[in-house]
Amino acid sequence: MSVSDTDLIQAWKQVLMLSRLEAGQTVTVLTGADTHPQTLRCAIAAASDMGARVNRLDLPPVNAEKSLSRDSLAYLGTTPLTGNPAAIAALKASDLVLDLMTLLFSPEQHEILQTGTKILLAVEPPEVLCRLVPTEGDRARVQAASKRIEAAKQMRITSVAGTDLRCRLGEFPAICEYGFVDQPGRWDHWPSGFVLTWPDEGQSNGRVVLDRGDILLPMKDYVTEPIELTIDQGYVTRISGGLQAEILKEYMAAYEDPEAYAVSHVGWGLQPRAHWSMLGHYNKETHIGMDARAFEGNFLWSMGPNNEAGGSRTTACHIDIPMRHCTVALDGTPVVIDGVVQDEQGLARAARRSQQGKDIA
Numbered sequence: 001m002s003v004s005d006t007d008l009i010q011a012w013k014q015v016l017m018l019s020r021l022e023a024g025q026t027v028t029v030l031t032g033a034d035t036h037p038q039t040l041r042c043a044i045a046a047a048s049d050m051g052a053r054v055n056r057l058d059l060p061p062v063n064a065e066k067s068l069s070r071d072s073l074a075y076l077g078t079t080p081l082t083g084n085p086a087a088i089a090a091l092k093a094s095d096l097v098l099d100l101m102t103l104l105f106s107p108e109q110h111e112i113l114q115t116g117t118k119i120l121l122a123v124e125p126p127e128v129l130c131r132l133v134p135t136e137g138d139r140a141r142v143q144a145a146s147k148r149i150e151a152a153k154q155m156r157i158t159s160v161a162g163t164d165l166r167c168r169l170g171e172f173p174a175i176c177e178y179g180f181v182d183q184p185g186r187w188d189h190w191p192s193g194f195v196l197t198w199p200d201e202g203q204s205n206g207r208v209v210l211d212r213g214d215i216l217l218p219m220k221d222y223v224t225e226p227i228e229l230t231i232d233q234g235y236v237t238r239i240s241g242g243l244q245a246e247i248l249k250e251y252m253a254a255y256e257d258p259e260a261y262a263v264s265h266v267g268w269g270l271q272p273r274a275h276w277s278m279l280g281h282y283n284k285e286t287h288i289g290m291d292a293r294a295f296e297g298n299f300l301w302s303m304g305p306n307n308e309a310g311g312s313r314t315t316a317c318h319i320d321i322p323m324r325h326c327t328v329a330l331d332g333t334p335v336v337i338d339g340v341v342q343d344e345q346g347l348a349r350a351a352r353r354s355q356q357g358k359d360i361a
């Protein structure tokens with residue numbers, strides 16, 4: 001369902017206010033061929049209304065001959081900024097970049113952030129942006145979860161379906177994604193609401209069993225029959241299952257890059273306004289699946305690069321896998337039990353839903 005410019009401008013103003021935009025600051029809106037016109041129109045209106053000097057930098061698409069998907073998160077690494085010093089200079093000179101194109105996991109993004117420029121990614125459809133407009137409560141919840149990760153040495157993920165994955169932690173920071181950029185040099189993604197980190201290099205071992213309803217991104221498919229992945233010293237060494245396992249394997253093999261099989265980020269979803277069931281309501285090419293990455297209580301893990309965390313591994317292939325019904329424990333203490341986040345909000349919501357479940361049986 002569409003949203004009005006009034007509502008989307010209001011949502012942009014909330015995000016820009018939370019991102020501490022001040023009158024007179026320079027905002028550059030980075031756009032590409034797939035930028036949503038209403039998102040762009042309302043971003044410019046909101047930032048201008050708040051007294052910012054607003055530029056727009058429109059860059060032509062790249063990678064078409066290589067990418068296997070139109071999803072902007074499917075082929076990572078090179079972007080229209082690669083080898084484009086003039087465009088990079090414009091973004092470095094800005095206080096805030098509104099990325100309506102997708103720079104994620106690009107070396108240029110780090111280079112720009114290091115100058116203190118803030119970057120906010122926003123490429124989901126306008127109605128998803130409005131439904132998942134971030135709040136200070138989202139930030140508090142994600143930051144509290146990140147502190148748990150920062151204090152931990154091991155993350156263990158288990159499930160009734162058979163998952164048992166151990167990740168040693170400590171080499172990389174916890175990354176908070178709460179939907180706005182309130183500090184100089186910060187990157188975030190609107191919409192989001194989850195916490196993640198990267199396991200120490202080579203220190204993930206065990207098995208992940210994808211069960212019915214778990215999600216494969218960028219394919220945007222619900223798993224319909226179990227897929228078992230074996231993880232040995234930080235790399236997926238075996239993928240077995242039915243047709244979807246074959247499709248996943250063939251997609252990854254097309255990149256011809258052993259780094260595609262490395263375990264990338266691990267973490268869990270904390271956004272109650274995001275929904276597991278949402279994938280079925282959208283044409284795959286109209287969104288990038290942030291409801292799937294952010295829904296409360298998921299275990300989100302991934303394969304591919306770790307440069308986002310400061311690691312040296314880059315690869316164009318990035319697979320995100322949000323899972324249901326997992327138990328995530330940090331040094332033996334569960335932070336998620338069977339898909340229920342073990343904080344005040346998560347437990348209260350689970351209690352309400354089980355009561356509701358009893359009523360409607």
Ligand SMILES: O=c1ccc(O)c[nH]1
Pocket residue numbers: 073177189192293302320
């Ligand atoms: O916001 C994002 C999106 C994709 C991803 O892999 C991580 N964070």
